[in-house]
Each structure stands twice: as structure tokens, then as C-alpha cells.
Amino acid sequence: MKKSLIALAVLAATTGAAMAQSNVTLYGRIDTSIGSEKLNGVSTSKLFSGNLTTSRYGFRGTEDLGGGLKANFALENGFNSDDGTTGTNGSAFNRQSWVGLSGGFGAVKLGKTDSVFKDVYDLGVANNLFDSEFTPVKIAYAGVSSFSSRPENQLRYETPNMGGFSAGLTYALDENVAPATANSEVTAFNLRYRAGPLDVGLGYQEQDNVTATLDREYTVLSAGYDFGVVRLSGQIHNAKQRSGLKDSDYAIGVAMPLGAFTVSAGYASSTTKTSGVKTADGEAFAFGATYALSKRTSLYGAYLDGDVKNPSTGATTTDRKLYSMGVVHNF
Secondary structure, three states, X not given: OHHHHHHHHHHHHHHHHHHHOEEXXXXXXXXXXXXXXXXXXXXEEEEEEOOOOOOEEEEEEEEEEEOOEEEEEEEEEEEOOOOOOEOOOOOOOOOEXXXXXXXXXXXXXXXXXXXXXXXXHHHOOOOOHHHOOOOOHHHHOOOOOOOOOOOOOEEEEEOOOEOOEEXXXXXXXXXXOOOOOOEEEEEEEEEEEEEOOEEEEEEEEEEEEOOHHHOEEEEEEEEEEEOOOOEEEEEEEEEEEOOOEEEEEEEEEEEEEEOOEEEEEEEEXXXXXXXXXXXXEEEEEEEEEEEEXXXXXXXXXXXEEEEEEOOOOOOEEEEEEEEEEEEEEEO
16 A cells, blocks of 8 residues: 555656646637728728738747757647638638747757748847837838748757847748748748847848749848837838839837836838839838736727839839727737
8 A cells, every 4th residue: 555655746746847847828809990991092991900010819839848859849820800711721720730849959949940041031120119000111012022020841940049049040941832822932031139228130031932033132231229218219221023023121110118018110112123114113101009907907908000102203113091990919
């Protein structure tokens, strides 16, 4: 009997220790707002999902393997809070689906995750209307299509922080999947320096397409600085496509905390050339504010106004205005 009791005690202690070294977290955000969008003269009143931040739910976890080595994973799915629909293209976890290891060597992730280019790009609009649907780059950057932010079939490596410096590399394998316009191979790297209130980074991404004329390259230099009373962010962004399109873009944003309120304003501008001839000018501005009801729940309101014009004729090719007021809850 004594031996049995000792065995049970040892088993309980071992199980408790194992559970203490491993954890899984359920998390998410729900963002719903009401407002209006006017696109090329057509105005529509809407109940929106994800105007400030994408509605999502997910699971993430880590296990301490000992010796400073950890196993990590994340599974995350975006959904539409206005109608309850979820997933895209049959994907159960359309935002993240990866497993990896981390330790003194840095971190490795395998699966669907952000490209390291996206890390630096997002830094450049972090305080430009909170990197949301209202961020002016959404309309001003109009020539070359946006970069692939979360490639599938990807390997990601992040170095450890070395005196404020870090670097990252991502490579999405060429699996020649349909449709024919899909990116078949995506390579990106970044270099970043973070020290106190300063955060600055350089990112590059190359997308080799199964259709050669759609091959694209993106370069971004981003920076952010927290002065305490205000936070600034900005970026210089260039994109080019083998077909002859080339974009030269920039954006700047500011966010100011005022007690429970945080107000933000942003501006973005873009010039597109086709085979060396200017073919489009994009410009947009936005302003808005959030009000924290608690650490997890906020109200917000924002407005975006932008357009793209043909410089040779002066004609407006795209005109978009967006405003809404809503609530965000984090869990």
C-alpha cells in the first residue's frame, strides 16, 4: 500500500511539473462597426467587420523542452463578425498555421506565418491610424499589387536580439499551386534595430510568379519613435513588377494618447510609372480615435479619404471614402 501511495505521489508530481512547463492559450478579437463606404461615387451603408483590427480567434502554445529550448505553435483564423462567416478558400486557419522551435539560436517557424518583410512594413504604419483599414496606404498605394503578407508553405528564421540588432529570413517553397496568378515562390529578409523608443528596419521581398510578367520586388524602410506624448511612424516603400510597373510610395502617421483616448492621423502618397512614364498619382489621409473602456474593450471612430488620378488626363480612376464607429473586444 505504501509503495502504491508513493508511486501515485510521484506520478502526480511529475504530471504537475509537465503541465507547468507547457501551456495553450485561446485568444481572439471581435471588431464590429457601423458606417459608410463611398467607392467611385457609389455610397453604401454597412455593418463592417474588422475596420480597426481583423476579427479573429486562435490557439497558441509553448512547451519548455529544457536547456533554453522551447517548442511553439500558433493556429489563427480570421472571421467576419457582421455575418459569422469564417475561413477563405476552405482554409480553417487562414491567418496562421505553424509550429517551430526557439532558443539561444533564435526562432524557426514552419507553415503559414507572416513574412519578415511584413514585420518591417507594419512598423512603418503602426501609428498611421493604428495599421487598420483606415490607414491611407490602403488607397494611395495603387500601382503594383500589394505584397504577399502571409505566404503558405513557408520557412521562417529570426535571429536573437544582439545589442538591439536583429534579422529575419522567410522562404515560401515553390509548389506550383493553382491558380496560375498565385505566387509560387516568395523570399524575404529584414534587418532591424530596436533601442528604447527607437525602432527602425529595412525589408526586402521578392515574389517569383508562375506567370513571369507578374514577378514582383518590394523594398521598405520603416521607422517608429515613441516620444511619450506622441508616437510617430513612417515608411518609404518601393515596388516594381516585371511587366514595367514601378511604384514610389511614402507614408507618415502620428498617434497621441490623451488619457483613455488615443487620437491618430495619417497621410500617404504614391507615384506609379509604367515603362518610365508616369501613369498614376495616389494620395490619401485619415484621422480617428479610440477610447478604452477597459484593458480589453475599446470604442473607435475614424475617417479615410483618398483617390488615384491619371496625371496625363487629370481624371480620377479611383475615389474612396470610408467612415465608421464601432467596438473592439479582445479575449
